[in-house]
Amino acid sequence: MVSFLHNKRFDNRHYSGLETGLKTGLKTGLKRPATLLATALLTSSILMSGCATTASGVSSSAMASTTSPQSLKQDVPAGTALAVVRYPAFIEEAAEQKYYEQFSKNVIGFGQANFDRSAPDVQALADSIIIKSNYFALSLFKELAERLPEHSVLLSPHSIKLGKNGNLMSEPMTQAENLPNVLAVDFVSYTYPDAKKMMGNEPLTFGDLVTPLISVKSDYRAAVPTQGVILASRPLISRSAANGRTHAKDTLSALQNGRLDFSTSDLDFITFLNGTNSTQVARKSLNKTGDLNAVRTYEIEKIKLDKTAMQTLKNAGGDRVDPLEKSFSSGMADQIVGILNSTDMSKAAMGGRANAIAQFDESLAALTLIGSTDPSYLGRLRYAERLMDAEKNYLSVQSLRLFDGVHNGEMGAQVRDMLSAEYETLEKRRKLARQQNAATALAVLGAVAAGAAISSTDSAQTLGQRLALEALIQGAIFAGTQAYSINRRSRAVGDNYLASIVPALEEQTSVQVNLIDSNETITAIRYEDLQAKLQDLYARNQRALTTVATSCAYTHDTQEKTGRWLGECQNGLATGSGVGVTQLPDGTKIEYYGYAQNGQPSGPGYMIYHNLKQSYAVEGTFTNGKANGVMNVSQSGKPDTLRTYSNGVNVGKAPSGSRAISPFDDTYRPAQTVTKQTFSQQASVPQTFASLNQ
């Protein structure tokens, strides 16, 4: 019965209709047709709406079943974080009402999106998303930190604000996203905004139930056709892709202005709540890990946490219990390691690395996009990378302390208390739901029996028969009204909890904000100081560069040099390695990473096209600005393919066994001029011998 009614809406009005109908039937002297009608109504009404679901969930996420544990197989690029876990941590007061409004308007679930944003229960649920996301994001952080090298996973809590355009926006509360990273992982634990649906099938994060919303993204340059999105919850895919596209636009705009700019994007969940930006990209199911350029889709699932873990949460040592680990976080972390193994880390991190290096060495920054074998470049890069490593290691201390403060501190203890209280509430409601279902079953049985009795008797009933029939009907009515009453009580239990929890939510939000703010303030002050010290040290050890990066003219394949190049230049034109941006007359924007001559792409290169509909990339050799030879083509919804190009025209499949030349591959780097560094440039006399000569 439960499964039959699984997707049906529960409506209490059915019960009052049922009661009225039965009363009417009885008062009319149990006229057979009317009674039969009432019985039928009773049966169908109960069957349709009388049974309650018991807030069930899956014990193990699809995240776990579609992957297996694996270790990191790639070297970590120096100074680069492998994963940054982003989550909503706080809402500014000015943004609260907008957040409630958008939360009640843009919903994930089966119900209609029309809830009263001012209702306390809606607001409590909205607030609890923030609190729970804060807590459960740490579970994912912990699992990732266990699997990945030390200092390579960072936390990035976001503050939700009201933007100038009146829309919601989110900003990182720490510096974690200022460093280059390979993957950004957004995490939110979602709850449907209607407390009445708590026991139904709507997404819920309450007690032992968690509905994770996630997105895993790299920089768009590592996954051009999907705007960098690799895996995401279904409702977030188009929003996440829109954020990736916005990032690409910002990057192009900065490059056109001769800057290596750095911007962080809103949390995908916030973009979803705004409901404004959306970019369609190809999708594939979660278990498809092949070469198809499409986003792996994680369907919404309500995860039921480990029962034993839930029961021990409140006990001493509850902080050592992670109820989300087995059912979700562990599998999710394995997924992320798998994604890291299949991600082109150099492409994913190159933009962030160049931006970070530009903060202290602009001459070197753009050169790092492609790299070089020039000894002077390698010598200088080694210093820059070590400096970035130091900054990353430093910021990871902040992440570890945030984890410690939130998970192991009072905040974590409060959330665990809250989860335990919610679990108790939910269990109570589950118990009531089972009672309600039992009562409903009795009502149905009674009604069916009464119906059968009525149909089998003729009009000449004996007194005994009439009394027995009335008792049957009265029993059915009682059972029905009892089911209704239990249901009301179950709802009241949920409502009572949500209504009373509001001050505690406020308290927890305030603790969380104090904690992050204090951590960030302390870190920022010291970080600035550290950066100054490191940059001074870097400047003192500055090595000569044979070639420095500057800005000059660049074109795609026309004579007019309207584009901008950052990298090696000669006579005011792009010559050597770097990045160039330009725009075609039809509005298509093009960015090119590779080698150039006389202001045009020439040699190995990676060209990304952004037109109105999609983004795609070609990688291989360019001559006079045009693709020439075997090129690797990346398009949405298709696997990467090797094609042969002639003077910019795709002329067919590439010969079997051929290979596209990548500008990022050391094997194919053009020969560099090696500048001999004489000893007089390098030498310094150790003091030992200086003293000897005195």
Place this chain on the structure above:
Amino acid sequence: MAVMNAMMNMTAFAQPIQLDREEAKATPLEALPVETAHIEAVQADDTADRNTSYSSEYTRPESSLPISNTPDRNRISRADIIPAPSQDFCIAVMSEFPQDDGTEESLIPRYQFYTLTQDIAVGATPEFSQTLTHYRHISENEYGTIDANTPILDIIEAIANPVIRQAAPELVVANMSHLVDFAQRCETYIDGQIMSLTAFNPNLVNDDLIIQEDALYLRQILSDSLSRLGADAHPVYGPSTKHYAASLILARDNIEFASFETELDDIEALYMSDLDGRLARSNDMINSEVNRETLGDAVTLAKDMNKASKRAQKEDQIRTIFRILNGF
């Protein structure tokens, strides 16, 4: 400075050798025709160079690249060095080294001396050794043979002497050749001494970077001297001389980077531990101010409200039964 000062002190303990410049001049070189102005210029250059400071107190970071890991060092010290054929020779020369007087302090100059000797031979490939032998013979023809029993410190001092460097590069090459020859012939003994010293006090390796810098300085003098003798343009000895010079650039880069890393590691460790402490204290402070009762109150309130709901439900049930039993 620390290394050489310690060396000097210990050498004085082991065998009184005068290390002042007068004594240094009392070498066969004193008769060399050197222009005073030229010497002063060289000394001025040296003074300027000395301004490049190196931390004398440091610990080697684990991540730093020891010069012993460079291909050059491995090649020479492990593969190409001929085991000492003459035990007597090695023991005789090593007896001039700083001695162990039973105190821990005495181990330091002893270790430094052995390590410096070993590091000086880095990069001396068989081809380069032939080059050294060639120019050593030229020197011997002019200045005579260096006595096999000449104390190593005297040899080092002669190499580092700016006057000799300018006036008699052949002699510098000959002295370096003597050192390299000793290091190669007695490699087994030197290695054994270093291993036993570090086994006794592992902290001795903390000075390795400074010792490497000192060795590199001497190797640099050798390279410059060879260049002054025209070895880099020599049809036979040119390639090995150039290769040696190139290896010095790599070694210099590695040493400078190791020094940068050491300084950076210190800053990093200081700031990370400072931050960690501050954040921990801040977390503790915030935790101590948290009002845990709020949640408990909320839960109690919810329970009270639930009890009221339960009562209401029971009353409702009673009313329903009453209505049913009373015929509606």
